[in-house]
Amino acid sequence: MVTELFPLILAGAETSRRGKRLVGPVDLSLDGQGLCVVIGPNGAGKTTLLRLMHGTARLTAGRINWACDTAEARHHQAFVFQRPIVLRRTVEENLTYPLRLRRVAKAVARRSAQEWAERVGLSDLLCHRAGVLSGGEQQKLAIARALITEPALVFLDEPTASLDGRATREIEGILSHAKANGTRLILSTHDMGQARRVADKVVFMLGGKVHETGPATAFFEDAATPEARAFINGDIVE
Amino acid sequence: MKQFLIISSLALFAAVSAQAETLRMAVTTSFHNSGLAKVLLPEIQKDLALDVQLLVVGTGQALKLGRAGDVDAILVHSRAAEEAFVAEGYGTHRREIMYNDFVLIGPADDPAGIKDATQVTDALSAIAMAEASFVSRGDDSGTHKKELSLWQNAGLDADGFGRWYRAVGAGMGAALNTASGLDAYIMSDRASWLNFGNKGGLALLFSGDPVLFNQYAFLPVDPARHPHVKAELVTKLEDWLTSPRAAELINGYTIDGETLFVFNAK
Amino acid sequence: MRHAFWLVVTFDAELAEIALRSLRVTLTALVIACIIALPLSALLAVRRFRWRRSVIAILNALMGLPPVVVGLIVYIFLSRSGPLGALGLLFTPTAMIVAQVIIIVPLIASIAHQSLRDLWAEYHDLLISLNVSQFQKMRTLLWDARRALLTAALAGFGRGIGEVGAIMIVGGNIDNATRVLTTAIALETGKGEFALALALGFILIALALGVNLLIHWVGQTERDSRW
Numbered sequence: 001m002v003t004e005l006f007p008l009i010l011a012g013a014e015t016s017r018r019g020k021r022l023v024g025p026v027d028l029s030l031d032g033q034g035l036c037v038v039i040g041p042n043g044a045g046k047t048t049l050l051r052l053m054h055g056t057a058r059l060t061a062g063r064i065n066w067a068c069d070t071a072e073a074r075h076h077q078a079f080v081f082q083r084p085i086v087l088r089r090t091v092e093e094n095l096t097y098p099l100r101l102r103r104v105a106k107a108v109a110r111r112s113a114q115e116w117a118e119r120v121g122l123s124d125l126l127c128h129r130a131g132v133l134s135g136g137e138q139q140k141l142a143i144a145r146a147l148i149t150e151p152a153l154v155f156l157d158e159p160t161a162s163l164d165g166r167a168t169r170e171i172e173g174i175l176s177h178a179k180a181n182g183t184r185l186i187l188s189t190h191d192m193g194q195a196r197r198v199a200d201k202v203v204f205m206l207g208g209k210v211h212e213t214g215p216a217t218a219f220f221e222d223a224a225t226p227e228a229r230a231f232i233n234g235d236i237v238e
Numbered sequence: 239m240k241q242f243l244i245i246s247s248l249a250l251f252a253a254v255s256a257q258a259e260t261l262r263m264a265v266t267t268s269f270h271n272s273g274l275a276k277v278l279l280p281e282i283q284k285d286l287a288l289d290v291q292l293l294v295v296g297t298g299q300a301l302k303l304g305r306a307g308d309v310d311a312i313l314v315h316s317r318a319a320e321e322a323f324v325a326e327g328y329g330t331h332r333r334e335i336m337y338n339d340f341v342l343i344g345p346a347d348d349p350a351g352i353k354d355a356t357q358v359t360d361a362l363s364a365i366a367m368a369e370a371s372f373v374s375r376g377d378d379s380g381t382h383k384k385e386l387s388l389w390q391n392a393g394l395d396a397d398g399f400g401r402w403y404r405a406v407g408a409g410m411g412a413a414l415n416t417a418s419g420l421d422a423y424i425m426s427d428r429a430s431w432l433n434f435g436n437k438g439g440l441a442l443l444f445s446g447d448p449v450l451f452n453q454y455a456f457l458p459v460d461p462a463r464h465p466h467v468k469a470e471l472v473t474k475l476e477d478w479l480t481s482p483r484a485a486e487l488i489n490g491y492t493i494d495g496e497t498l499f500v501f502n503a504k
Numbered sequence: 505m506r507h508a509f510w511l512v513v514t515f516d517a518e519l520a521e522i523a524l525r526s527l528r529v530t531l532t533a534l535v536i537a538c539i540i541a542l543p544l545s546a547l548l549a550v551r552r553f554r555w556r557r558s559v560i561a562i563l564n565a566l567m568g569l570p571p572v573v574v575g576l577i578v579y580i581f582l583s584r585s586g587p588l589g590a591l592g593l594l595f596t597p598t599a600m601i602v603a604q605v606i607i608i609v610p611l612i613a614s615i616a617h618q619s620l621r622d623l624w625a626e627y628h629d630l631l632i633s634l635n636v637s638q639f640q641k642m643r644t645l646l647w648d649a650r651r652a653l654l655t656a657a658l659a660g661f662g663r664g665i666g667e668v669g670a671i672m673i674v675g676g677n678i679d680n681a682t683r684v685l686t687t688a689i690a691l692e693t694g695k696g697e698f699a700l701a702l703a704l705g706f707i708l709i710a711l712a713l714g715v716n717l718l719i720h721w722v723g724q725t726e727r728d729s730r731w
Contacts, residue, residue, distance in 0.1 A: 056632050079633040085626065088648045097644075101636055260681075262595060271695055279679075291678040293595065294691075307584035308594050411694030418696070436696030464584060466592065 005066050005073045005152050006032030006184070008053065012062030015052055023048045023208045025062055030186075032153070034200030035179050037216070038188040041237055044205040046188035047082070050155045053186070054079050073153075078146035082158040084138035086130035091122055094130050094141055098149050116144040120174055136167025143171065147178055154178070156187040160194065172198055192232065196220055204228050206237065260289040261471045262309040264300035266380055267409040269313060269454065272338070272429025272498055274491050281487060286474055296379030296409065304328055304457065307464030311472045312457045316380035320455050329457040335479055336488050336499045337453045340384060342444035343414075343431055344370070344423035352423075358447040359392035366394055369402045371422035375413050376405025384452070385425045391449070414440075427452060432493040454499075479503070507699040523707050526684040527715075529597050529671070530664040533604035538657055541609045545616035546642035549624045560617065566610035571603075575670030578603045582674065595676040600684070603670040608660035615659055619652035620645050651723060658716055665712055685711070 007029055014024030023045040030036060038046045051057035053064065055074050066073035078098075087094050095113035100106070117123045120140040125133060130141060139159055146154050156175070160168040175198065179185055189195055195202065199216035204223075212219070212228045223229045231237045269275065275292060282288055293303060297314040304312045305328050313335070314320060323329050342352060342361055350368035352361035365372055374396070375382040389396045396403065406416050410430040417424040418438040426434075431442060456476055461469040478484060480503035488501040548560055580586050582594040582602075593599045623645055631641050646653065668686035675682035677691060685708045692701035 054633065056629070074635060079629075081629055085630040087627070087630075087644070088623070098634055101634060101640060262678075267694075289680075291595070291676075291681050293676045293678060305585075307589070409694050411696055415693070415696055434696045436698060466584065 003068055003072060003076055003152060005068060005076060006030060007067060008032065009065045010053070010062065011065075013052060013059060013064050014061040015048060015057050016060045021208065023052060023057075026052075026210050028203065028210055028213065030201075032184045035175070035185040035187060035198055036201045036203060037195045037199035038186065038203045038205060039190065039192070039195050039231070040205035040211070041231065042190060045208040046190075046205055047157050048208075049203075049205065049210075050079075050157050050186065050188055054155050076152040078149065078151040078154045080139075080142050080146050080154065080156040080159050082161050084135065084142040086133070086138050086141060088131060089129070090127055091117065091130050091133070091141055092126045095145055095148055098145060102149065112148055116148050119177075120144045121170070134167075136163050136170070139163060139167065139171060140174065143174055147174075147183065151183065153184040153186065156185065158188055158190070160191070161189070168194070192234065204231065259287065259468075259471060260291055261311070261468055261475060262291045262293060263311045263313055263475075264293045264295055264303045264309045265313045266297050266300060266315060267294055267411065268315070268379075268381055268427040268430050268452075270294040271410055271433055272427070273433050273493065274429070274488070274499060277487055277491055278484070281483075282475065282478060285483070286478060288471060288475065290475065294409075296375075296377045297381075297383070298378035301328075304459045307459060307467065310459055310467045310469075311475065312459070313454060314380055314457070315452050315454045316383050317453060317455070319380075319383070320457060323457060327463060328460055330460050331458070333456045333476060333480065333503065335454050335456050335484075335503050336501045337451050338499045339428055339445060340381070340425055340450040340452055341428050341431060341442050342423065343417065343426055343440050344443045345421045346439055346441040348441075348443055350423065353443050355444060358388055358444065358449055361444045362388060362392045363394065365423050366392075366399070369400060371402050371404065371420050373413050373417040373420065373422045373424040374403060374405045375410065376407045377409065379409075380452075381410060381425065381427060388425070388449070428496070429493070429498045432496060432498070453502075519704070519707065521680075522683055522685055522688050522704070523711060525597070525682075526665060526686070526708070527711060529600050529684060530604060530661060533601045533608065533664050534657060534661050536601070537605045537608045537612055537660055540605070541613035541656075541660075542616055542646055542653060543642060544609075545613045545620050546645050547638075548613075548617050549620040549645060550638065550641045560614075563610045563614050563617070567614050569607065569610065570669070571607050571667050572669035572673070574606050575603050575673035578606065578670065578674045594674065595678060595682060597675070597682055599674040600671040600682060603674045604664045604667060607667060607670060608664050611663055612656045612660040615656035616649075616653050619649050619656070623649045654719060654723060658719060661715060662712055665715075666708065 010026050010028040012025040012027060015022050026049065038049060040046055048057055052059060054077060055070065087097060092110065092113050095116055096109040099109040099112060114126065117126050120143065122137060122141060122144070125137065130138065133141065143159065160171055172194070175185060187198065202214060202216050202219040203210055204212040204219070206227055212223060212225050219228070220232060223232060227237050265275070270292060279290055282290055293309060295303065297316045297319060300312050300314050301319055301323050303309045304323065320332050324332050342358070344350070344352065350365045350370040352364050355361035355364060374385060386396055404422070406413050408416070410426060411434065413424060414426060414430065414434050415436055418436050418440055421439055428445070456479055458469065458472040458476065459467045461467050485501040488499045489497065491498055548556060578599065579594065581588045582591065582599050583589055584594070627644065631644065636644070666686060668690055671684060672687050672690065675684070675687065677683050677687040685704050689701045689704045689708070692704065
């Protein structure tokens, strides 16, 4: 029933633009258990790495292999952006959009939209235009829209970076619920507190490269590299 | 609401008028401005069930439309150009229908003093002498050609005139508007002048010289050259235009009690 | 002036016919122009192809196309001795529609492209991530920008209904066949019948305003039902 995407293997994966290497070479193997957090300072290449894995950044060298066919894997993924992108439509129409693209019948899609709106606390706003929602509501909408197609894997690029504490907590709740339902999550953040709260596995990035990886508990207790330790302590790392 | 809009717009587009047989004829602005067409066309419609569509242009353009085959027949008034049109094989023949006359219009106080001239050449010489403002059609129309030939008859060359001579490159009505605005002299056909609604300070100053008679002729476009022209309908129209019935209507057409056209078809 | 007003009030059958013909020609041209211009502008927004920039530059340049020149070119093509002469379209409403389509397509496409380009910048990452097809991208943009596109269409309508140079040339201003408001105004002005010309002008302005208000009102009702 569920297509198995993992393990995901990146071998010498790179992306460059105009001869300048933005990320890579990256060698990484993810088994996709639980929630993987990509951390690192601003400009470390977290967003680009996520896009590279998702297939929306151009791979200029190396390779990325999923357990299944790449196009098939892409079909079972969704992406949530740092600044929520909402369609200039109502909340309900935003939620049904990806379903309608997959030719789900209108009535089924609407029912599903109502369910998801309830799950993320947007039921009262279904008929409102998405553009009038607050930042936190828009991001919850974007996450619900990503989850509504029941993807095997969701990428989240600093989803709470511009939100207040309450919205952040709500979104973390939605994510842990999704994880419990078996959805794999890869989330980037530069917020150490968030990483500690949600991570099962950590990928620490620095200067466009993967600097260190490991299980969350081990990483936070005793990171292997001095840069990682410094970053965990809240020092400025470049 | 949307349904209503769609239905009403459909109704709008579906409203295509019932098609009678149609024929296209190029006529001069002076003929059209005379208002005679408004009398003749409904009668033609009645007698022949023929819808004559008029393209109102200058004589020069009317002949070009005929050459290109874009009209079925032409009704113009420039003998030399008409004869050339037939000689070059674009028209089957030239049939004279009627004539009207040209008149000289100018400011009512007549600064050049043309009112009492005996011949049109004298009147034009007086205008040139006084360098009084004069508006010329300047559009290669029959009226324009006629005006140029009259200057020539007076021994003058219109190309050498100063700023008082203004060629506007427009139809009769537009040229009359200009003359009215400038208080200038102008040569017009009588019909256009009588029907003109913006006379201002202008008045009819000179007319009656036989040189000013203006012969209208009917020219069918040659179907041998343009097979799509409706030759049969054109013949029907020509027969009608030269019939006693047309004679009666043409001779009987007046504006302010003045007769404009004289029927002279043979 | 009073006479002109009286003519509008009594609104005789001939005036009505001319006004309806104006509306029919321009609305038909507008529908055809939108069918061409809107997908074109959406394509230009979402697709990066080799001649994209040139096409956009050409469209912008064509916005300022003098209608008289369009009329002349259409005339030459449709004349019996021109390449499309066999169709016999010169001096018909169809010819006028063709000329108006050519005049308003660049205008609608340029205005539409500007708003679609902005919307595409907003939607780009999401639609790429959702892996939607080219056609679906265009459809999403066209639907979500529909209000801006309505403005583009209105600009096209305004240009079409008020246009005189081209349709005078290709339509010939034939009474009961191709005479529309603008060519009738030119004709009546030529005859020195300023009152009638002015009356026709009032109707023209009223038509342009009326269509604008109607469309605005339709947009308004849609907004009300939404939120």
